[in-house]
Amino acid sequence: MLLVYQVHQPEDWVGRWPPKFEDVGKYIGIKYEGAPLSEAAIRYRRDAIVKMYQGTRGHLRRSPRPAAGKKSRKKGK
Secondary structure, eight states: OTTTTTOOOOTTOOSOSSOOHHHHHHHHIIIIISSOOOHHHHHHHHHHHHHHHHTSSOSOOOOOOOOTTOOOOOTTO
């Protein structure tokens, strides 16, 4: 949220300032998810977090991604 609303620039930020949703998706996705996130994913998360703080919805829903470089395996195979 700090990047989306241009409140704080992290020390390891290498993108342009002010950031666009695309830049935020690359930074957050690579740092925490293992692959860049789409602009739509960042917009969804922004909207969901704003609604969560307003008290109009529950926690952010998302399915976990496998770690970078690892392929997900189905059970039983």
